[in-house]
Amino acid sequence: MSKKGDQPSMERRQFIGGTIAVAGAVTIAPGVILHAVADTDQRTEGASSEHRWGMVIDANKCADGCTACVDACNSEHGLTDLGRPETDAAWIRTVKLKDKQTGNISRLPVMCQHCEHPPCVDVCPTNASFKRADGVVLVDRHRCIGCRYCMMACPYKARSFIHEALSDQSVNAPRGKGCVESCTLCVHRIDEGVMQTACQEACDKDGHAAILFGDLKDPNSEISQVLKKYNSVQIRGDLELNTGVRYRNL
């Protein structure tokens, strides 16, 4: 030990040590607290495989000239009409068909069919296209590199590529230039516990009630009852993708 006067002041050491401790705590704490808060938020709980969300659409009830479902979807997800139909996003569209043999006319809305075995998920190189445990097929916008292979693979032409920079987006659906997107089955509503998609709501409101959303795994749900009672088909059922969206009277 040398002379007492050469020793650095212990107070100064304590001060420096204390400052570092406080600075450290101030830096880390918000993250820890936010994490703790986030953990208690039910929306970060994973989707449950006890459900499989789907829809049944009655083509007989789809009214000629009506675009209520399309308009509702566009406003719910902030899809704007830029006047360029070939590049504008379309998550849902109406199609009018005529049977080549019989001349029978039918009309139906088409959107992502939320397949059990989605070809878009198979081909996505970065796992950006994925299927949640509850059967909803989505695109992770942070992982999508915009290769558009999923659009080549989708048998339903259900996906759109964002061809331009966007502004004034809806909080329901964050979107971004250069990524691919499609119908989310209103997953933001599902996660909030609202058991009705925007398209069904609009269709019901207009009095057509052609769209019915529900849990395909719950045998007591209305959708399961309807599907059990009435005949229904899948679009391109030959591909055996086991779609979550089914059609009646097609």
Added chain:
Amino acid sequence: MSKMYYRELYCGSPIRFWSGLALLGAFIAIGLGSAYYMEHNGHWVTGMSNQIVWGLPHVFAIFLIVAASGALNVASIGSVFGGPLYKPLGRYSGLLAIGLLAGGLMVLVLDLGRPDRLIVAMTEYNFKSIFAWNVILYSGFFAIVGVYLWTMMDRSVSKFNRPVGFAAFFWRIALTTGTGSIFGFLVAREAYDAAIMAPMFVIMSFSYGLAFFIITLIAAYIWGDREIGDLRLTRLKNLLGVFVGAVLYFTLAYNITNLYITQHHGIERFILLDGGIYTQMFWIGQILIGSVLPLFLIYSPAFEKSRWAIAAASIAVLIGGFFQIYVIVIGGQAYPMNLFPGKEVVESGFFDGVVASYTPTFPEAALGVAGIAVALTMVAVGARVFKVFPETLEDPNS
């Protein structure tokens, strides 16, 4: 056979060399500017849409990537199959393969919606996706061909030449199988759900790659005032003829299979009869210019040793190959998907049941041309700084 000496390729006139490089640089600059323009504004400024999702840049990219794999042919024949006449050309074969692949990949990456996320593609793999496999196959190709070139150019490691040559050969077969499989496994589209796409792409790569090789080899030897003997060129020419015939055979098999399947009659009618521009590209571009004309130039006794005919045949193969890929990529998308068999689409909010229109724009073409320019620049610089070309390729014992 006398000993083979390799020497850097010097152009007789420095002005010609540097102005050539400057021209290639200008094409690359215009292409990169175009890529920035498309990325900055978004893809709506291109001809691509939600119907034609892969446009002209993909045609260029696939064309170059397929040709890259085929350009390695000559090296493979030399070291794997023991063809002494081909062995001296192995170094250039490897260099050209690397250049073409780099050019093709540049175009492919710069046409992504989010090219800035390339790192995601390099770190996140879905092994059920052919694309993810291709990321590995393409980057592995650079590494393997790099090592292959090393074993060809450095005598101290030349004992590994054969095993590395084998590895490169199998890797490139895998690479083109992977590229062809992009189209082979798409059940959704009638033009694409055929496993024959994979072997067809392999044979297409043989043909385009060799055509690229021949035309650039002739150009390089004129450029550097060196000699090539007729024997080697005739061998290369005859090989090209076999490959062109093989592509034609695969095309026939693909179309005849589709013609048998009732479900595919629509797409066949579209490509072969009433698809407008795509029908013209198929018959005039792929069949007439890309197959009949080169076969005539290659096998007609009138042009037996004509270098002009060999060069013209190679260029015709490349033009025809470009049209072939255009018809596969764009034509296959333009034909509407049949979501409702037996039904006719009367109205649709998203272009169901109608042939999609696509008009390529200048920036797309400029980006594609830049890919070719990148390939040629790498070849020109590589041949200048490395001992790639033999001093002379005169016929042995002549």
